[in-house]
Amino acid sequence: MPGPIQSLSRAAAIMRLLAGGERRLGLSEVATALDLAKGTAHGILRTLQQEGFVEQDPESGKYQLGAELLRLGQSYLDVHELRARALVWADDLARASGETVYLGVLHQQGVLIVHHVFRPDDTRQVLEVGSMQPLHSTALGKVLLAYDPVARGQLGDGPLESYTLRTLTDPADVDAECALIRERGWADSIEETWEGVASIGALIQDRRRNPVGAVCVSGPVETVTEDGFVKPSLVASVRSAARAISRDLGAGRF
Amino acid sequence: MPGPIQSLSRAAAIMRLLAGGERRLGLSEVATALDLAKGTAHGILRTLQQEGFVEQDPESGKYQLGAELLRLGQSYLDVHELRARALVWADDLARASGETVYLGVLHQQGVLIVHHVFRPDDTRQVLEVGSMQPLHSTALGKVLLAYDPVARGQLGDGPLESYTLRTLTDPADVDAECALIRERGWADSIEETWEGVASIGALIQDRRRNPVGAVCVSGPVETVTEDGFVKPSLVASVRSAARAISRDLGAGRF
DNA sequence: ACAGGCGGTCGACATTGTCGACCGAAGTGT
DNA sequence: ACACTTCGGTCGACAATGTCGACCGCCTGT
Structure with a gap:
């Protein structure tokens, strides 16, 4: 029986649809958006609802x-080996660098943040665990693009979305940058995704040397860069954190 | 077609099973645990896998x-109205009280933490958003038990799990306490779940006065209580935060 | 070398999910 | 106040669909 279970795929599509649109969606909206009969969509929604994956606003009847x-997402983190091993190293890195630290893994067409250590000052920050970052314009993403063929495959060959003036939008340019990243062993991104933000990332690999994720520090251009380049001391910190985590995962001695 | 979609319910059961057992589970384990044919379990797992809800460890073949x-769980938080409105109030409450603040909603047989503000000191704390707390032994839970009939229904009438010597394990005792909670308008829990930890909670209601969640402060007995009772000043802070959030939700003037 | 476990596949069967018409309620524009 | 639309939800017939249990190749421990 090789072939996905239809009702399950549809349920997944419905959940993704609900996740995408910011506001709640009605039954008919869902049905037409996914080209389903209303009855079918209703059956799936009803089941998802009684399993707790979907809730219905009692007054409007709309779904979210x-x-x-949330509970299952937390369980995912609980068993996530990379994250567990990286926790203390990420903390150390944040303390040493004075910047925000992210830990990300490849997921679909982006980088999923699985751990986030706030910059050790008292500015108000929002936790970004569970959110996604683009592959072609962040340090985390470019590290994965450089080392993980699957990531490169997800990128495709079409023009890429542009976020700032410095975003690389031509896949060829990204590939060239990836070659450089492989050569020197780390990636950076200076205002390629958000104005004023720069980051430096390095690869994490498992015992078999497979790429499994990436760490980065991220912060204001003013503190992360100097004369237009990222500070070498931060690069060293990130790389050594990445090596430490990889070693912890059993990647072997260096 | 009133009746859940079989394959979907089974898929949900599989995910919950994977969430429960800390370690990864093999195909056969899943199949026998849920009393499914191996082929059936495999079909569901394969679909879940290609939708990204389940991953397979390539070397052991086991599933997690x-x-x-994680991504969808984050999306849930993004659209969560109660949480969005409560963010700033929770921050204020943490600052004013100097203790950890939790925001929780009823979910199945427990309280699901949807927001968590760290105690404003520099101790290392782990984020508990997405985790569950028991209904009958925490301030959050008891608030919901006192005001939400659905919560009370979830509790049942059997003996309750005991965590410390002070845990109430007889539903009758819990009901009596709930009456008190309704009378005075707030709940506390002093070492009923974790030794050394006390908390104070109050109800949040929506525009229709329906209970929709609860806030609490939580911290060491030494700072939260005085002479065996919770500090009145903290009670006042929690209650006014709860009122503020309720008002923000449109519960009307008080 | 063997036995027993694993994850995974296959094809027949009938259960199960799907479809589109239909319903009452609520909202909307006139 | 009216007809008209659109909403969420239900129903029953149909066949497409998911389910089942035997089977396969592989690895592991004996």
């Missing part, structure tokens, strides 16, 4: 994602 | 939850 997803 | 759940 459910609490069970 | 997937990254898509």
Whole structure:
């Protein structure tokens, strides 16, 4: 029986649809958006609802994602080996660098943040665990693009989305940058995704030397860069954190 | 077609099973645990896998939850109205009280933490958003038990799990306490779940006065209580935060 | 070398999810 | 106040669909 289970794929599509649109969606909206009969969509939604994956606003009748997803998402983090091993190293890195630290893994067409250590000052920051970052314009993403063929495959060959003037939008340019990244062993991104923000990332690999994720520090251009280049001391910190995590995962001695 | 979609319910059961057992589970384990034919379990797992809800460890072949759940869980938080409105109030409450602040909603047989503000000192703390707390032994839980009939229904009438010597394990005792909570308008829990930890909670209601969640402060007994009782000043802070959030939700003037 | 476990596949079967018409309620524009 | 639309939800017939259990090749421990 090689072939996905239809009702499951549809349920997944519905959840993604609900996750995408910011506001709640009605039954008919869901049905037409996914080209389903209303009855079919209703059956799936009803099941998802009683499993807790979807909730229904009692007054408007509209649907939104459910609490069970949050619980299961947390369970995902609990068993995430890379994250568990990286926790203390990420903390150390944040303390040593004075900047925000992210830990990300490849997921679909982006980088999923699985750990986030706030910059050790008292500015108000929002936790970004569970959110996605683009592959072609962030340090985390470019590290994965450089070392993980699967990531490169996800990128495709079409023009890429532009976020700032410095975003690389031509896949060929990204490939060239990836060659450089492989050569020197780390990636950076200076205002390629958000104005005023720069980051430096390095690869994490498992015991078999497979790429499994990336760490980065991220912060204001003013503190992360100097004369237009990222500070070498930060690069060293990130790389050594990445090596430490990889070693912890059993990647072997260096 | 009133009746859940079989394959979907089974998929949900599989994900919950994977979330429960700390370690990864093999195909056969899943199949026998849920009393499914191996082929059936495999079909569901394969679909879940290609949707990103489940991942398979390539060397052992065992299954674990997937990254898509984390992403969707985050999306759940993004649209969560209660949480959005409560963010700043929770921050203020943490600053004013000097203690950890939790925001929780009823989910199945427990309280799901949807927001968590660290105690404003520099101790290392782990984020508990997405985790569950028991209903009958925490301030959050008891608030919900006192005001939300659905929560009370979830509790059942059997003996309750005991965590410390002070845990109330008889539903009748809990009901009596709930009556008190309704009378005075707030709940506390002193070492009923974790030794050394006390908390104070109050109800949040929506524009229709329906209970929708609860806030609490939580901290060491030494700072939260005085002479065996919770500090009145903290009670006042929590209650006014709860009122503020309720008002923000449109619960009307008080 | 063997036995027993694993994850995964296959094809027949009938259960199960799907479809589109239909319903009452609520909203909307006139 | 009216007809008209659109909403969420239900129903029953149909066949497409998911389910089942035997089977396969592989690896592991004996």
